[in-house]
Amino acid sequence: MKTFHILTFGCQMNYADSARIRAVLQHCGFSYEEDIKKADIVIFETCSVRQKSEDKITGKLKEIRPDQKVWITWCMIQHNFRSRRLLKSVTSDEWQVPSQFQQWNFFGSLMSQKPTIVWLTNSELELLDTRNSILDTVFVNHAFNPLFHILQKKWRNLELFRRIDDTWFLPLMLERLWYKVNYEWEFINEYEKIIPESITSMNMHTSTAYVPISTGCNQFCAYCIVPYARGLEKYFPVEQVVKECEYHIKHWAKEIVLLGQIVNKHPQFVEIIKKILALKDESSVDCPKGLKPCLTRNDGRGLKRLRYTSPYPTYFSKELLALHGKEEKLCPHIHMPLQSGSDAVLKRMFRWYSVTDAKKFIDDVRKLKRDISITTDIIIWFPGETEKDFEQTLKFVEHGRFDMIYMGIYSSRPGTLAQKKYPDDVSREVKRERWNRLNEVLKRISRENNEKEIGNIHEMLVNEIKMENGKRSTGNGIQLIGYTDNMKQITCNIQRVTRNVWDFVKVKIIKWAEFKLSWEMLP
Numbered sequence: 091m092k093t094f095h096i097l098t099f100g101c102q103m104n105y106a107d108s109a110r111i112r113a114v115l116q117h118c119g120f121s122y123e124e125d126i127k128k129a130d131i132v133i134f135e136t137c138s139v140r141q142k143s144e145d146k147i148t149g150k151l152k153e154i155r156p157d158q159k160v161w162i163t164w165c166m167i168q169h170n171f172r173s174r175r176l177l178k179s180v181t182s183d184e185w186q187v188p189s190q191f192q193q194w195n196f197f198g199s200l201m202s203q204k205p206t207i208v209w210l211t212n213s214e215l216e217l218l219d220t221r222n223s224i225l226d227t228v229f230v231n232h233a234f235n236p237l238f239h240i241l242q243k244k245w246r247n248l249e250l251f252r253r254i255d256d257t258w259f260l261p262l263m264l265e266r267l268w269y270k271v272n273y274e275w276e277f278i279n280e281y282e283k284i285i286p287e288s289i290t291s292m293n294m295h296t297s298t299a300y301v302p303i304s305t306g307c308n309q310f311c312a313y314c315i316v317p318y319a320r321g322l323e324k325y326f327p328v329e330q331v332v333k334e335c336e337y338h339i340k341h342w343a344k345e346i347v348l349l350g351q352i353v354n355k356h357p358q359f360v361e362i363i364k365k366i367l368a369l370k371d372e373s374s375v376d377c378p379k380g381l382k383p384c385l386t387r388n389d390g391r392g393l394k395r396l397r398y399t400s401p402y403p404t405y406f407s408k409e410l411l412a413l414h415g416k417e418e419k420l421c422p423h424i425h426m427p428l429q430s431g432s433d434a435v436l437k438r439m440f441r442w443y444s445v446t447d448a449k450k451f452i453d454d455v456r457k458l459k460r461d462i463s464i465t466t467d468i469i470i471w472f473p474g475e476t477e478k479d480f481e482q483t484l485k486f487v488e489h490g491r492f493d494m495i496y497m498g499i500y501s502s503r504p505g506t507l508a509q510k511k512y513p514d515d516v517s518r519e520v521k522r523e524r525w526n527r528l529n530e531v532l533k534r535i536s537r538e539n540n541e542k543e544i545g546n547i548h549e550m551l552v553n554e555i556k557m558e559n560g561k562r563s564t565g566n567g568i569q570l571i572g573y574t575d576n577m578k579q580i581t582c583n584i585q586r587v588t589r590n591v592w593d594f595v596k597v598k599i600i601k602w603a604e605f606k607l608s609w610e611m612l613p
């Protein structure tokens with residue numbers, strides 16, 4: 091039995107995708123190997139959002155032994171791909187592939203007697219019955235990706251490039267690579283219907299399940315590669331999302347994070363939230379071995395937190411805000427990715443809201459009966475951002491009183507509208523000066539916000555236990571790190587480990603710092 095290991099880079103969406111790939115491969119008879127060094131195949135689930143992410147992946151590739159196979163998937167592939175379309179309709183009785191598509195490619199040329207490699211759109215693939223017809227055809231969306239050939243010169247063990255959308259016909263690709271695969275077609279033929287049995291988490295525990303409710307994005311913000319890397323929007327059916335959440339809750343997930351590039355644009359987003367909140371835990375499934383400690387304190391069963399990411403400012407409905415105001419399990423945290431406090435910059439970014447809209451939204455959140463923490467994203471020195479534009483952003487930040495700002499210094503990404511339209515001619519050093527100024531404002535606001543938390547009681551999910559010298563029981567210098575329900579990082583130095591990662595712990599805030607709270611445990 092072949093073993094595989096997945097290295098996941100980037101956002102929560104990639105972690106959710108990794109869990110699906112894992113489910114498909116296990117279903118096909120492969121086995122997951124926790125130790126990367128022992129795996130036959132190492133899968134890179136890549137991120138392309140910044141050049142730095144791509145460099146990191148290329149660096150990691152160097153660590154893979156030549157006798158291990160490498161598969162690379164997702165954003166980096168999609169982003170570097172130049173699409174070509176099949177010219178002749180695939181619906182005709184005898185369809186033909188135009189000659190420019192009948193090229194050799196990395197595995198078709200080696201494995202098939204008469205390889206015909208075509209690039210098909212999703213809708214074209216849907217029209218095709220790949221089970222019975224064209225047996226000598228390998229369907230690969232990236233057969234012509236020049237990146238593959240460049241990388242394969244360096245890494246001869248590179249075996250497969252693929253997109254997440256291709257997950258449903260991954261078994262067909264593997265057959266072409268001479269892997270022995272056994273699978274039931276029904277299990278894999280629709281990406282969104284795959285319910286991963288195991289959670290691939292960004293944390294050191296598996297209490298948090300990432301559940302995608304949509305993929306892709308139609309917004310085409312000028313700076314963003316997502317619509318090119320992940321394709322256009324596709325929404326998953328409500329029943330499917332709820333079924334997946336129910337499965338995870340039954341299997342001891344205590345926190346669910348709904349995912350989508352614009353998660354709140356799903357037309358039935360509020361319905362999904364209501365249905366998940368109404369789910370009962372009727373689990374008869376045994377608590378997984380590693381989760382046993384929580385059972386002893388009776389805090390282990392059922393959903394405790396529901397979160398979602400990443401929203402778009404204009405798609406928050408009144409009903410959604412009302413739910414935040416009253417539903418205890420829906421976390422009191424809203425991320426509102428503003429990007430800039432200047433209307434002129436927002437317009438150039440193709441963000442379809444105004445500063446006045448954003449201010450009104452924040453005021454509406456503050457009117458809710460519950461304290462909601464608000465975080466945001468700001469891009470610093472988007473091309474053409476003047477000093478006046480930047481000052482408007484600082485002014486907005488004062489109004490927003492954000493608990494955290496995820497600040498990114500603008501860097502041009504190939505293929506985006508901004509890269510084609512606006513010159514990025516300001517040096518990083520100059521841009522950094524604005525970053526520092528914004529950071530100073532953020533630090534002060536964070537201090538002021540956190541000071542008000544003293545004496546408050548929160549429930550913290552322990553994500554990490556840091557020990558001195560790697561030992562758990564020395565009694566000194568042990569640090570518990572986690573997040574409150576309003577997404578504030580919280581830490582505590584303790585003498586003895588009495589809690590575990592994945593535990594929920596009731597705490598009282600006793601100290602604060604910038605971006606961080608400290609706590610004492612309540613009995």
Ligand code: SF4
Nearest residue numbers: 307309310311314316
């Ligand atoms: S909304 Fe804009 S920034 Fe967000 S994923 Fe879509 S294109 Fe990118």
